[in-house]
Amino acid sequence: MPFSARTAKEVHVIRRPDGPLSVDDFVIAERALPDLAPGEFLIANRYLSIDPVRRVFFAHGTAPLNGGLHSFAIGEVVESRHPDYAPGEIVGHYQGLRDLAVGRGEETRKIAAGEDPLEWHMGPLGVGGFFAYVGLIEVARARPGENVLVSSAAGSVGSLAVQLARLIGCRVVATAATDKLAWLRATAGVETVIDYKDADWRERLGAALPDGLDVYFDNVGGAQLDAALSLINPHGRVAVCGMVSAYDRATPFSEPAGAWTWRMMTSQVELKSYHVRDHQRLWPVFQRSVGDWLHSGAIRVETQVRDGLEAVPQAFVDLIAGKSLGKTVVRLS
Amino acid sequence: MPFSARTAKEVHVIRRPDGPLSVDDFVIAERALPDLAPGEFLIANRYLSIDPVRRVFFAHGTAPLNGGLHSFAIGEVVESRHPDYAPGEIVGHYQGLRDLAVGRGEETRKIAAGEDPLEWHMGPLGVGGFFAYVGLIEVARARPGENVLVSSAAGSVGSLAVQLARLIGCRVVATAATDKLAWLRATAGVETVIDYKDADWRERLGAALPDGLDVYFDNVGGAQLDAALSLINPHGRVAVCGMVSAYDRATPFSEPAGAWTWRMMTSQVELKSYHVRDHQRLWPVFQRSVGDWLHSGAIRVETQVRDGLEAVPQAFVDLIAGKSLGKTVVRLS
Numbered sequence: 054m055p056f057s058a059r060t061a062k063e064v065h066v067i068r069r070p071d072g073p074l075s076v077d078d079f080v081i082a083e084r085a086l087p088d089l090a091p092g093e094f095l096i097a098n099r100y101l102s103i104d105p106v107r108r109v110f111f112a113h114g115t116a117p118l119n120g121g122l123h124s125f126a127i128g129e130v131v132e133s134r135h136p137d138y139a140p141g142e143i144v145g146h147y148q149g150l151r152d153l154a155v156g157r158g159e160e161t162r163k164i165a166a167g168e169d170p171l172e173w174h175m176g177p178l179g180v181g182g183f184f185a186y187v188g189l190i191e192v193a194r195a196r197p198g199e200n201v202l203v204s205s206a207a208g209s210v211g212s213l214a215v216q217l218a219r220l221i222g223c224r225v226v227a228t229a230a231t232d233k234l235a236w237l238r239a240t241a242g243v244e245t246v247i248d249y250k251d252a253d254w255r256e257r258l259g260a261a262l263p264d265g266l267d268v269y270f271d272n273v274g275g276a277q278l279d280a281a282l283s284l285i286n287p288h289g290r291v292a293v294c295g296m297v298s299a300y301d302r303a304t305p306f307s308e309p310a311g312a313w314t315w316r317m318m319t320s321q322v323e324l325k326s327y328h329v330r331d332h333q334r335l336w337p338v339f340q341r342s343v344g345d346w347l348h349s350g351a352i353r354v355e356t357q358v359r360d361g362l363e364a365v366p367q368a369f370v371d372l373i374a375g376k377s378l379g380k381t382v383v384r385l386s
Numbered sequence: 387m388p389f390s391a392r393t394a395k396e397v398h399v400i401r402r403p404d405g406p407l408s409v410d411d412f413v414i415a416e417r418a419l420p421d422l423a424p425g426e427f428l429i430a431n432r433y434l435s436i437d438p439v440r441r442v443f444f445a446h447g448t449a450p451l452n453g454g455l456h457s458f459a460i461g462e463v464v465e466s467r468h469p470d471y472a473p474g475e476i477v478g479h480y481q482g483l484r485d486l487a488v489g490r491g492e493e494t495r496k497i498a499a500g501e502d503p504l505e506w507h508m509g510p511l512g513v514g515g516f517f518a519y520v521g522l523i524e525v526a527r528a529r530p531g532e533n534v535l536v537s538s539a540a541g542s543v544g545s546l547a548v549q550l551a552r553l554i555g556c557r558v559v560a561t562a563a564t565d566k567l568a569w570l571r572a573t574a575g576v577e578t579v580i581d582y583k584d585a586d587w588r589e590r591l592g593a594a595l596p597d598g599l600d601v602y603f604d605n606v607g608g609a610q611l612d613a614a615l616s617l618i619n620p621h622g623r624v625a626v627c628g629m630v631s632a633y634d635r636a637t638p639f640s641e642p643a644g645a646w647t648w649r650m651m652t653s654q655v656e657l658k659s660y661h662v663r664d665h666q667r668l669w670p671v672f673q674r675s676v677g678d679w680l681h682s683g684a685i686r687v688e689t690q691v692r693d694g695l696e697a698v699p700q701a702f703v704d705l706i707a708g709k710s711l712g713k714t715v716v717r718l719s
Contacts, residue, residue: 109648274646274651278646293646293650293651295651296648296651299648313607313611313626313646313657315442315629315632317626317659318607318626318628318629318659319659320659321658321659321660321661321664322658322659323656323657323658324646324656324657324658325654325655325656325657326650326651326652326653326654326655327654328654331654
């Protein structure tokens with residue numbers, strides 16, 4: 054029966070997390086979907102993106118309580134009253150954290166996955182991968198021979214940033230938690246990795262960069278941003294992509310993260326935040342370059358796959374706690 | 387007698403200032419100049435530039451104790467063994483804070499002052515003016531209709547920055563000390579001026595910028611940089627030109643000045659320091675534009691002229707204490 058009403062299951066936040074995120078901050082709710090109107094199509098989600106930055110929206114009010122959440126997902130069009138979207142097409146969109154979604158074509162991208170594993174389009178060929186590409190290449194303008202530091206380097210964005218920097222010809226230093234250092238060395242090919250949980254991580258970072266830092270790709274903020282700025286060379290560039298050190302705090306919005314000092318004032322330094330929506334013209338070359346590198350094995354990525362909508366809350370908790378290597382996704386059957 | 391030995395008088399720093407700068411930190415010393423060697427020329431300085439940032443070099447070791455100081459000056463070539471510099475030519479150079487200097491053509495620019503007052507080439511058409519032009523137009527990319535804040539707006543650089551912003555078509559807000567607000571309103575044509583010595587300056591600044599800040603031209607650092615960052619709009623740009631709030635402190639190099647927060651992380655904001663030496667291609671258009679505006683009266687500037695090398699120490703003390711309007715120079719007869 055085409056265009057019929059259905060029931061969707063959604064992940065809702067039922068209270069503002071206060072302190073570390075808990076699975077009890079979430080419920081799975083059911084919602085009756087109305088019949089498709091002209092211009093709408095029904096998407097059966099296949100993969101949901103679990104992104105640490107959502108923690109801030111859950112806690113601080115831009116995500117609704119007891120309502121549907123904005124988040125990236127990939128799904129298959131199963132019914133359509135939209136002339137440009139036919140059943141069977143695969144689309145990326147932001148009606149995530151639910152099993153069935155109603156699309157209208159806004160903020161929606163068709164995905165021609167071909168032979169690619171669909172997971173790649175959640176990670177290295179998706180929004181997170183594009184943040185790594187744009188941040189390193191367009192915002193920070195990393196060049197061959199430069200010293201590049203990437204923090205949270207074993208995460209979804211960081212693990213691509215370190216490999217892109219290596220492929221550009223940079224000298225790469227990475228920070229990550231203890232259990233991910235081996236992967237960064239052996240699989241991502243990062244020469245120098247530093248455990249940010251070591252008491253003397255800051256001294257180690259300085260020792261690893263005796264001739265300073267040209268580019269810092271920041272996923273963390275806070276003390277690591279501060280340390281990076283203290284090592285920055287003249288004409289150094291900092292691309293600020295994330296601030297995971299602040300996400301689980303009570304007041305992330307005013308968390309100081311790195312002081313601008315005389316050293317920076319006299320060093321022709323750039324510190325920039327950015328969003329990939331301002332750099333869409335790079336999307337095709339990003340897809341081609343990173344796609345080729347993935348197929349050739351020059352870039353290798355990890356995906357943590359969890360199954361079923363019920364797995365979403367624990368996936369967020371584990372990701373924010375720093376327990377996940379690479380990209381975390383939830384797969385729906 | 388050509389190429390003859392002479393005695394130069396120089397301003398020396400005799401001790402590292404510790405706390406507020408004092409005239410007792412300086413002496414006037416005499417130094418015998420050797421005969422001119424081939425490739426050298428003798429410059430009789432006419433105007434010496436008094437720049438607040440020198441305070442940091444005096445205190446923290448990059449300026450020698452009991453030796454000649456690096457500083458901008460304009461003088462007349464009086465003898466020459468250099469093929470490109472003839473007696474009578476006017477040159478800008480960095481062998482300042484002395485009456486007679488030996489030039490070799492490095493870091494030297496010939497000045498075709500024509501009908502211009504020579505003081506203009508110390509201020510709005512000199513290095514300070516070029517810092518204002520490059521910072522506002524090239525680094526911060528101020529555009530018509532944008533909200534621009536300039537701190538230390540009645541100083542040498544700031545007083546040009548506010549007028550350039552007004553001429554571009556920006557809405558200009560300026561901060562300065564009490565006794566300079568009237569000049570900024572009446573002569574520089576700044577609509578909204580805020581006294582940074584008022585207890586509630588920060589609230590006033592917020593109230594003056596109800597729709598936020600697109601560009602901040604920073605001469606001050608510290609609390610004013612912090613306040614500006616808290617008001618910055620998405621895609622806002624900050625050009626960091628100076629940090630006068632830190633110059634008279636014991637530890638300017640590590641003085642925190644403005645915290646990078648979540649708000650900035652999510653706002654596609656740029657914070658940049660710069661040096662005009664990286665933007666020399668703009669020098670001719672800067673000379674032409676600002677020269678035209680000065681001649682037409684569209685830009686108006688103040689110069690505080692003090693006479694005689696002996697006036698240099700007090701000129702520095704007064705400038706750092708915030709007592710001077712516009713550009714401070716010392717004139718030698």
